[in-house]
Amino acid sequence: MTASQPIASPFLRVRGLNKSFGAFRALKDIDLEVARGEFVCFLGPSGCGKTTLLRAIAGLDPQDSGTIEIAGRDVSQAPPSQRDFGIVFQSYALFPNLTVAKNVGYGLVNRSRPRAEIAARVTELLEMVGLPDQGQKFPGQLSGGQQQRVALARALATSPGLLLLDEPLSALDAKVRIHLRAQIRDLQQRLGVTTIMVTHDQEEALAMADRIVVMNHGVIEQIGGPTEIYGAPDTPFVADFVGHMTFLDAVVTGPKTVRVGALDFVVADDAGAAVGSQVRLAMRPETVRARMVDEAAPNRFEARIGELSFLGSFCRATLEPTGSSGVRISADFPANEMRDLEIVEGQLRAVSFPPEALRVFAPSAPGAAS
Amino acid sequence: MSEIAARMDDAASSSFAVRRPLVSERQVAGLLIAALCVLLVVIIALPLWSLLSKSVQNTAGDFVGLANFWTYASTPTLVASLRNSVFVAGMATAITVPLAFLYAYALTRSRMPLKGLFTAAALLPIFAPSLLSGLSLIYIFGNQGILKHWMMGAKLYGPIGIIGAEALYTFPHALLILTTALALSDGRLREAAEALGTSRARIFRTITLPGARYGLISAVFVVFTLVITDFGIPKVIGGQYSVLATDAYRQVVGQQNFPMGAVVGIILLVPAVLAFLIDRRTQKRQSALLSARAVPYEPKPDAARDYGLLAFCLLVAGAIVATYGVAAWGSFVTYWPYNLKLTLNNYDFAAVEPTGWDGYFNSLKLAGLTAVIGSVVIFCGAYLIEKVKAFPGLRGFAHFLAMLPMAVPGLVLGLGYVFFFNASWNPLSVFYGTLTVLVINSIAHFFTVAHITALTSLKQLDHEFEAVSASLKVPFWTTFRRVTAPICMPAILDIAVYLFVNAMTTVSAVIFLYGADTKLASISIVHMDEAGAVASAAAMATVIMATAIGVKILHVVLDRFVFSRLQSWRRR
């Protein structure tokens, strides 16, 4: 668990948040700060408490203990209507009996403004989300992606300081999803609205977020930028959940060296583990090198190419290093490498593991149980 | 920051600022929920409490423990009524449930033609007061019956008449439960069995019956309860054969023996409460039985089965329609069965009953008010219970009270109202005998089914409407008015029609509650029948039935041609 770097004057500040459902603790001591204008993703497996945290921030399901500040104001006890946010749910929750325009203008009509002004604002919002001519349709007549954008326009209509999105894309087809990712991100950048998005899709989080909050079992495992989360996961859970990772049981044999079976690895960072201690060695499949592995390369081993599975632009291979029965390492080879190097199943070939791409997790590290 | 962003900030700070509400939503919600609880306590809990406490008091109002129950058990005539009641209820159940099961089977598991027509025919008794089936049987098999010889000397007035009339009256209630149960079961099981070449008898025994098991249990209890608590039929066709319901009437109205009436009421409560508990358990099991991915069964054509079932349904539907038809016909006949010339004389109610047509207009007023006030109160109550997040304890309490009337037969609730609204200490006793108390009683009597209908339709809405409104700073009552109520309009209309039809046809609860100016049509039927004016009684019952059917048809027509236009958003 890393404390995120303190933010000078955070827009959202969550301190010591706890929430239980009966005996089940859904959120445990959550601390979180979000800067103004930031796009933050809550990422974690289903049931880890992302929605619960989002709804606590919104005031929809109040926390048991802890404080929430929005824009410097303590709103811990305030009802949702006195917090300044817009929200988009997974189901969109569009009002089916109202037209798209009336849905978008729903939060504006009780604000004693002239009709024309409201209509102009609705038109502007619909243009903004790319649905300029759909105002008179009913939500049921729109596609899923269009409905999603109507919900977004409705949430933004009152110009909230905070935009909350709960799995806004998960009900859509893969193609539409990727298209809308870019649209939402672009809109967020243009408006500069502080945004929190919940997702269980790591790819989505990596592609969209300024910072990612990785959650598991009601606790925050790590907070960091996409490259940090992917390249330097703090815990085995994060390493495993974000991207693919091979874990091997290892023993520390010296400074920056660990042994797995009969294989000695040099690592760039040994996490300060004592010599002789049990650790776990982790490596991403795409960091395994097969091209131009010269004799002097560090961590150079001979391995048999086990099972190969074709995954489109690359192949995932299971490597079986010779002389170390039972050790299995996943490696991804791009399609052109497969072709150039003529990699086939059963082949014996040299591979290497760049030390800076290897991570050592001491067993005492929090979250190591997962 | 971009231009749009700048403008948005601008908008936020000035032009779209929210009006500050005078009272918080939470306060309003709390107030409304508290009001709902008070209302339910007054119209449901307190009358029932009065009934219970009355049963342990003597006529002077002193506490006597279980002495009244002891008196009851040691009075042979009263115990005989209990035995009689159980006997007729058991017999009627044994006749109705198997017939209704086969009928439901035909409607759900065959390719029989005219299913819509057969459903409508079987539902006919719902639109008439229960005692109309009794009057019909008198026309057909009574002393002057056209088919009297079919009785081969046996006496209609007594258990035979009661059982026959009750079987007719309860048939649609059993049918509705059983069609639901059969329609729910998973079609893939049957298809798999058919593919394996399983014989039809075996499929029936191993798949159909177990699948509908809970529905059958539920139907048995519901029919048994309906019969044992029904007052109208034994009153018109029971002769000297006394049952619990007529005893309660005699004790309270005839002898003013309130404590003994209360004891009978509590005895009647037993099967109803049992039926209620079993029904609740059944529904839980039934939904567990139906996995989320179950598919409905599409029966394949099978001439032998389809024509066999068609013949059966023709027979049953024919019997129902003919019986009710004879009563309607009889009401237009000069002197049954000797002078069959048609006449409207029997509709001149003033000739046989002092209140004349007033009873009918009182009934219309009662049904109309019950439908309008009841559907508004019940739907709003269900909304508060289901959609408002605050005060879970109070909401749970309100839901419990709303479910209670299902377990309380009309007759028992009516007794409770007598004791409660007649009590000298009660400031509400000024309403005793007025239309107000009749409306309140009818709403309470039919509360549960309407409440469940409202809850079901509310549960189908997106759960986040309220959350979205809160985020947009729109109070929940605005969303209720603009979104929730319009979407649920079909369910609200269903509730209104249900309340109207039932308030129009009920006898059992209101028989204790009407006053000199508020005599209802269904009660004047009882009185005209008592006075020997059977034709006029049948005429009044026919008018009620025609009104109820008319309202139902109006509902269907409006639903199809008017409201569907207002619901244009439902179309894709």
Ligand SMILES: Nc1ncnc2c1ncn2[C@@H]1O[C@H](COP(=O)(O)OP(=O)(O)O)[C@@H](O)[C@H]1O
């Ligand atoms: N209203 C509730 N009652 C009981 N348990 C709940 C409730 N809401 C959520 N939970 C539980 O809390 C955990 C976290 O839920 P949630 O925040 O919805 O997870 P997710 O990360 O998938 O959004 C889950 O195990 C869920 O079962």
Ligand SMILES: [Mg+2]
């Ligand atoms: Mg969730």
